[in-house]
Amino acid sequence: MSRETVVFESWRGKYSDSPRAVSERLGELRPDLRRIWVVSGPDVQLPDDVERVVRNTPAYFLRIASARYFLSNDMMPRYPLKTRRTTYVQLWHGTPLKRIGFDVPDAKYAGADVYTRRLAKDVRRWDHLVSPNRFSTGKLRQAFRYAGSVLEIGYPRNDVLSGPGADDLRAKVRAELGLAPSTRAVLYTPTWRDDALTGSAAPNPLAAEAEQVLGGLPDDTVLLFRFHHLVAATSPVPRHPRVIDVSDHPDIQALYLAADLMITDYSSTMFDFAVTGRPMVFYTYDLAGYRDQLRGFYFDLEAEAPGPLVTTADELTAALADTDGLRRRYAPAYEAFRRRYCHLDDGRATDRLIEEVFS
Known part of the structure; x- marks a missing residue:
């Protein structure tokens, strides 16, 4: 008797995020179950107990078409590969502050029309959509025009943030x-701007202001730059002895644990990092334009931010200098x-998903 197959895909070929958490727990x-991971190429590191298939190859399409389960945090390929025997679990990738899906008004990024057509097709294939909290459930249904099964169970990727191995990780x-034990690591996780894909977005100011900001902070403060994967390749990280580029790090949850404080803007990283209970500062230099x-x-x-909204390098420096405050x-x-x-976010979201889907 052949083993049932589970195919995992995260961020178009990375080993990361909620699919990774589910895969590792299923291994235990x-x-x-036969677990197969979609990878972007041979350089993606995987554990020894899973198989790999390279994205957009003939084998890739065959694996998805024949899978018993398909778990992803983004869309399926544009081709109609899902059969009736396949259970498609859409894990998605964040509690929404910014509008998503069909709720985005007059989307400004290149390829928006193609994306919305693909999204509508993909949503029709979903068997389950995972929601991280009560707030998100209604917003996700609305944004994706989805009336199917929603598993309001939390995000599996965040289990590690409150798990027993958090300190060791x-x-x-x-x-x-x-990073020395005494070093204060400040993680910076800006979201992408839709107009960045058309080349019309303004450059990220902190990249130019890093030396100024660090100059106003103790020498044991280090900035960890984590640009969004859609723009990381075109977002220069400043060359400075107290700046580390972590945009290519495979596991942002591990970076949350490594950090002592986070700077973000409108990114859904704010909701995940909040599990740690560590301070946040919101560098919202373009708030009116982005929001309105x-x-x-x-x-x-x-009204709701769990930290200050600042708009200038001086305000950012002052906020970072007063962690206790x-x-x-x-x-x-x-x-x-x-x-x-x-x-x-109680460390048991992965187990809840496995109980719902794989029992």
């Missing part, structure tokens, strides 16, 4: 990055934020 609980990643013209929001960030002033807002968006 369901060794009878933090120490391991910091050592790999060359480029993308639009699902809630009022200024950040914790004290934003403790009530942070707790409210966690109650609303992190109530399912």
Whole structure:
């Protein structure tokens, strides 16, 4: 009797995110399943107990078409590969602050029309959509025009943030990055701008301001730049002894654990990082344009943010210099934020998914 096959795809060929968390847990609980990972090429590192298939090859299309389960955090290929025997679990990739899917007004990025047509086709294939919290469930249904099964269970990728191995993983990643125990690591995770894909977006200001900001902070502060994968290749990271480029790091959850503080803007990283309880600063230098013209929001960030919104390098430096003050002033807002968006981040989301889908 042949083994049932599970095909995993994350970010068009990376070993990462919620598909990775589910795959690794299935290896422990369901060794009878054949797990196959879609990779972008031979350089992607995988554990020894899974198979690989290279994206967009004939074998890739065959594996998806014959799979019993397909788990992804993005869309399937544009070709109609899903059969009725395949259960397609759409894990998606973030609690939405910014509008997504069909809710994006007058999308500004190149290829938007093609994307929305592909999205509509993909949504019709979903058997389950994973939601990270109560807030997201309604927003995801609305944004994707989806009326099927929603598994409101939390994101499997975040289990590690509150799991028993969190401290060990933090120490391991910091050592790999060359961070001393006394170093204060500040992770920077800006989202992408839709107009970046057309070449009309303004350059990221912190890349030019890093020396100024670091000059106003203690020498033990290091900036970890993590650009969005859609724009990382065209987003220069400043050359500075206290700046580390982590855009290619395969596991952002590990970077959350390694960091002592995070700077972001409108990225869904804010919801994941909140599980750690560590301070956040929001560098929202283009807030009005992004919120009112480029993308639009699902809630009022200024009212709910668990940290200060700053718009200049001087304001950013001042916020980063007062970590204790950040914790004290934003403790009530942070707790409210966690109650609303992190109530399912209890380290058991992966087990809940496996129970729902694979039992």
